[in-house]
Amino acid sequence: MIQHLVDGILVGSILSLGAIGLTMVMHMLRFANFSHAELLSIGAYCALVFDGVFKALYPPLGNVVGPLSLTWALTLSILISMTITAASAILIDLLVFKRVRSKGGELSMVFASFGVAMIIRNVLGLMFGLQAKLYSQDIVFAVVLSHDPLLLVKPDQIFSLVAALLIMVILHLVLAHTTFGYALRAVAENPNLSQVSGINLNRMIILIWIIGGGLAAAAGVFYGLTNQINPVLGRDLLLPIFAATIVGGIGSIYGAAMGGFLVGIASNLALLILPSGYSPAVPFLIILAVLIVRPTGFFGEERA
Amino acid sequence: MIGLISYLVFFTTVAAILSIAVLGLNLQWGNSGLFNGGVVAFFGAGAYTTLILGGTPQEAHLGGYQLFYPLALAGGMVAAGVMAWVVGILTLRLRHDYLAIATFGVAVAFENLMRNAEWLAGGAQGLRGFERPLHAWLGDGFTYNALFLIFVLLLLIGTYLFLQRLILSPFGRLLRAIREDEIAARSLGKNPARIRLTAFVIGSVIMGLAGGLYATFYAFISPQDVLPILTFQIWAMLIVGGAGNARGAVAGAFLIWAAWTASGWGLSRFAPVDLQLYTGSIQFVLIGLVIVGMLLWRPQGLFPEKLVVSQSGRH
Amino acid sequence: MTDHALQASDITAGYLPDLPILKGVSLNAAQAKVTVIIGPNGAGKSTLIKAMAGLVKVSDGQVLLQGQDITNPRPDEMGARGVAYVPQSDNIFRSLTIRQNLELVLRRARGERAAKLEALFQQFPPLAQKRNQKAGALSGGQRQFLAVAMALAINPSVILMDEPSAGLSPKAAQEVLEHAKSLTEKGVTIVLVEQNVKQALRLADHCYILADGRNQLDGSAADLLDDPVVGQIYLGGKRVAS
Numbered sequence: 001m002i003q004h005l006v007d008g009i010l011v012g013s014i015l016s017l018g019a020i021g022l023t024m025v026m027h028m029l030r031f032a033n034f035s036h037a038e039l040l041s042i043g044a045y046c047a048l049v050f051d052g053v054f055k056a057l058y059p060p061l062g063n064v065v066g067p068l069s070l071t072w073a074l075t076l077s078i079l080i081s082m083t084i085t086a087a088s089a090i091l092i093d094l095l096v097f098k099r100v101r102s103k104g105g106e107l108s109m110v111f112a113s114f115g116v117a118m119i120i121r122n123v124l125g126l127m128f129g130l131q132a133k134l135y136s137q138d139i140v141f142a143v144v145l146s147h148d149p150l151l152l153v154k155p156d157q158i159f160s161l162v163a164a165l166l167i168m169v170i171l172h173l174v175l176a177h178t179t180f181g182y183a184l185r186a187v188a189e190n191p192n193l194s195q196v197s198g199i200n201l202n203r204m205i206i207l208i209w210i211i212g213g214g215l216a217a218a219a220g221v222f223y224g225l226t227n228q229i230n231p232v233l234g235r236d237l238l239l240p241i242f243a244a245t246i247v248g249g250i251g252s253i254y255g256a257a258m259g260g261f262l263v264g265i266a267s268n269l270a271l272l273i274l275p276s277g278y279s280p281a282v283p284f285l286i287i288l289a290v291l292i293v294r295p296t297g298f299f300g301e302e303r304a
Numbered sequence: 305m306i307g308l309i310s311y312l313v314f315f316t317t318v319a320a321i322l323s324i325a326v327l328g329l330n331l332q333w334g335n336s337g338l339f340n341g342g343v344v345a346f347f348g349a350g351a352y353t354t355l356i357l358g359g360t361p362q363e364a365h366l367g368g369y370q371l372f373y374p375l376a377l378a379g380g381m382v383a384a385g386v387m388a389w390v391v392g393i394l395t396l397r398l399r400h401d402y403l404a405i406a407t408f409g410v411a412v413a414f415e416n417l418m419r420n421a422e423w424l425a426g427g428a429q430g431l432r433g434f435e436r437p438l439h440a441w442l443g444d445g446f447t448y449n450a451l452f453l454i455f456v457l458l459l460l461i462g463t464y465l466f467l468q469r470l471i472l473s474p475f476g477r478l479l480r481a482i483r484e485d486e487i488a489a490r491s492l493g494k495n496p497a498r499i500r501l502t503a504f505v506i507g508s509v510i511m512g513l514a515g516g517l518y519a520t521f522y523a524f525i526s527p528q529d530v531l532p533i534l535t536f537q538i539w540a541m542l543i544v545g546g547a548g549n550a551r552g553a554v555a556g557a558f559l560i561w562a563a564w565t566a567s568g569w570g571l572s573r574f575a576p577v578d579l580q581l582y583t584g585s586i587q588f589v590l591i592g593l594v595i596v597g598m599l600l601w602r603p604q605g606l607f608p609e610k611l612v613v614s615q616s617g618r619h
Numbered sequence: 620m621t622d623h624a625l626q627a628s629d630i631t632a633g634y635l636p637d638l639p640i641l642k643g644v645s646l647n648a649a650q651a652k653v654t655v656i657i658g659p660n661g662a663g664k665s666t667l668i669k670a671m672a673g674l675v676k677v678s679d680g681q682v683l684l685q686g687q688d689i690t691n692p693r694p695d696e697m698g699a700r701g702v703a704y705v706p707q708s709d710n711i712f713r714s715l716t717i718r719q720n721l722e723l724v725l726r727r728a729r730g731e732r733a734a735k736l737e738a739l740f741q742q743f744p745p746l747a748q749k750r751n752q753k754a755g756a757l758s759g760g761q762r763q764f765l766a767v768a769m770a771l772a773i774n775p776s777v778i779l780m781d782e783p784s785a786g787l788s789p790k791a792a793q794e795v796l797e798h799a800k801s802l803t804e805k806g807v808t809i810v811l812v813e814q815n816v817k818q819a820l821r822l823a824d825h826c827y828i829l830a831d832g833r834n835q836l837d838g839s840a841a842d843l844l845d846d847p848v849v850g851q852i853y854l855g856g857k858r859v860a861s
Contacts, residue, residue, distance in 0.1 A: 026401060030399075030401075031401060032339075032341075032401035032404040032405050034341070034404075034408070096596055096599075096600065099600055100599050100600065100603075103603060107337055107339060107400065108599050108603060110339050110341070110401070110404050111339075111539060111543065111595055111599060112595070112596055112599050112600075114341070114536065114539070114592075114595065115536075115591075115592045115593070115594075115595035115596035115599070116592070116596060117592075118536060118588050118589065118591065118592030118595075119589050119592035119593060119596065121588070122585040122586070122588040122589045122592070123585075123589060125582070125585045126582055126585050126586070126589070130581065130582070130585070179722055179723055179725075179726035180726075182712075182715055182719045182720075182722060182723040182726070183723060183726070185712070185714055185715060186712045186715065186723055188714075189712050189713065189714050189715075190709055190712060192674070192706075192709075193706060193709060193710060193711075193712065194712075195674075195694045195695050196672060196674070196694050196695070196697065196698075196704045196706065197695075197698070197723060197724050197769065198695050198696075198697075198698040198699070198724065198727070198773070199695055200693075200695045201695070238408075239408070239409055239412050242405045242408070242409070243409075246402070246405065250399065250401065250402075275420065277416070277419070277420040278416060278417075278420055280412060280413075280416045281412065281413040281416040281417060283409065283412075284409035284410065284412060284413040285413070287405065287406060287409050288394065288406075288409075291394040291395060291398075291402070291406065292394065295394070295397070295398055295402070296398075
């Protein structure tokens with residue numbers, strides 16, 4: 001029970017990072033972006049590549065950080081991966097979404113995002129192979145935090161959780177205390193008014209892709225670090241991330257952060273009563289439950 | 305020669321069945337602007353229910369009610385409709401992205417349930433024990449397949465005519481009105497959510513019919529038949545054919561199915577052995593490119609205008 | 620150089636390319652005066668204001684600011700040109716506090732932000748008291764004042780206001796309109812759309828009457844207030860035979 005709860009929190013932090021970016025994009029551009037989770041995959045593979053590059057360039061970077069399996073090379077790679085993934089998100093917008101948008105096809109954007117997701121997912125598969133990869137071949141043993149009840153946690157998991165929380169705290173400080181943060185919230189609430197208040201919407205769209213892409217890359221690496229990397233990583237995380245945005249209410253950044261933890265915990269606790277084969281379906285049950293009980297989400301504004 | 309003809313019969317049957325599903329999607333997307341991210345779930349509900357209701361008793365799982373075939377097929381359609389009603393009633397009052405996410409979720413959950421619930425539909429092994437109708441008289445050979453093709457084509461034509469009448473009826477005009485201007489439609493005292501729900505359910509029932517026919521044709525259905533790729537294929541058919549244009553949708557279905565089959569055959573035949581594992585990935589990239597490319601460069605589809613004009617000329 | 624701060628000359632504009640709402644409307648807003656636009660529902664009053672603010676596409680004609688062509692500007696660049704626009708409703712960010720609303724508009728004025736903020740709070744004491752409250756919690760009149768304060772934050776030379784008194788109590792409406800009038804003493808040009816014809820005419824300097832997307836009449840507010848035809852337009856809502 002407690003083990004499931006802790007595992008849920010760990011997965012939840014990864015979902016939160018994905019959901020925050022997704023909810024911002026969905027709210028600003030008004031479409032369900034089915035390609036968002038592929039940014040996690042791009043981030044995970046990108047870090048894999050640069051991890052290798054750094055180790056080859058300067059072998060001491062291959063040393064692990066403290067008790068983790070994480071190397072210094074991978075730590076650097078996380079930052080690079082966040083940058084490159086953000087750039088990819090902007091590029092995808094320029095190549096596809098912006099052009100579909102300018103044709104007035106708001107509804108077609110959903111189709112386009114599915115198409116983009118399929119292309120990214122399968123191109124990654126063609127580039128890196130369909131089999132799973134790991135950042136480190138070393139086996140890191142879980143630490144026994146408690147014997148009764150038994151609670152096992154890997155150091156990498158703790159690192160991912162702390163890093164994810166740190167990223168969320170930074171984002172919170174930006175949103176709550178900088179005029180850039182106010183502008184982000186203003187655009188989320190009322191794009192027209194924010195425009196007449198002097199905010200350049202096209203620039204905001206780019207900034208939102210940067211945030212969304214950066215957070216997704218971090219989430220992808222943390223997932224790869226605590227699980228494994230494979231081309232269907234994005235596909236498998238897509239529904240839980242969507243569920244997190246719906247739990248929080250589409251457009252609510254804080255809601256998405258909480259939603260990620262809730263979905264992570266609920267999915268893990270569900271394993272207590274359901275066979276593990278059913279876990280991919282659990283996010284859908286959560287979506288249904290939210291839509292029945294409180295369709296606007298638990299943190300969102302009263303707006304349908 | 306016979307081999308070629310029987311292959312053509314096989315190909316046309318599958319393409320015609322998929323055309324029916326595309327027509328259902330066209331009512332939802334093309335005529336009503338409703339995004340269905342889980343076409344395969346409604347298709348699958350029709351397929352599984354038809355086989356469960358019409359099949360012979362099996363020890364391992366539910367089913368074997370040996371219902372009269374048309375009733376089993378109708379049962380499949382009802383199952384798809386009920387599923388659509390539940391999803392629709394929860395999401396159609398909300399912003400359109402909720403429907404997109406919920407339908408996508410339904411498809412994931414449906415495939416997951418079918419794969420895991422052995423007691424229900426045989427799990428990963430699939431659903432067996434279905435005898436094709438009139439099989440005792442017609443055997444399994446070419447005659448059966450040719451007659452089944454005619455049956456499917458009749459249903460395709462019937463579905464087409466039904467939908468044409470539907471969109472020219474007052475209900476169809478309402479659908480268009482809501483699509484164009486929801487607020488205006490509401491001010492006329494119409495409830496847009498209810499009308500959209502009706503369109504969504506009818507479209508899904510048609511997808512259920514397609515699923516039922518598909519399962520009947522193979523006398524078998526398994527989770528491998530209800531993977532998300534089928535949803536993408538059906539979308540590509542509609543987008544290529546031109547959303548809102550029923551004849552274009554059917555043409556798109558045949559075109560995409562031909563391209564899919566041919567690319568699969570070509571890749572398995574000519575791709576180097578070490579790439580064989582990746583032919584699926586290549587095909588998926590291609591279908592993704594078709595969807596994105598059409599939206600960017602030809603959002604009206606390959607067969608637009610002329611047919612649309614002739615439709616509106618009949619008013 | 621003209622004494623017209625803002626001019627619209629013969630503009631055609633609308634939301635859809637083939638469905639113009641304004642069919643050749645002209646307007647001259649004199650420097651440091653209040654110009655009011657009135658007319659029956661659907662006459663295109665708000666559209667005219669929005670077209671000048673860059674929110675509705677002008678397909679024909681020109682918009683001039685101090686004699687300079689600014690037709691179809693980017694709405695987010697209007698503030699930098701000294702034109703502020705106050706929408707009719709949803710004109711504040713409810714999820715931000717009052718202070719954050721103002722800081723958002725002041726975000727370019729990095730060094731002077733705090734000083735400017737204080738100056739605005741001095742001008743609007745009720746807002747100063749509630750500075751850390753969510754703007755969504757304000758009363759209708761206070762919201763309107765916050766919206767005006769946001770407009771003033773950029774030191775505009777022209778303020779475009781779309782029905783500033785809509786939905787307010789008569790007292791609050793009077794306060795908002797009088798405040799707008801008082802701004803002209805500092806040289807600010809005011810253009811506003813009003814439903815509340817009598818009240819608007821009493822404090823305006825010049826008035827334009829639109830009907831069906833065209834200029835109907837214009838003249839000094841004092842003259843129009845006494846004009847029997849004006850009353851007729853508003854009672855019947857019909858066009859005067861032209």
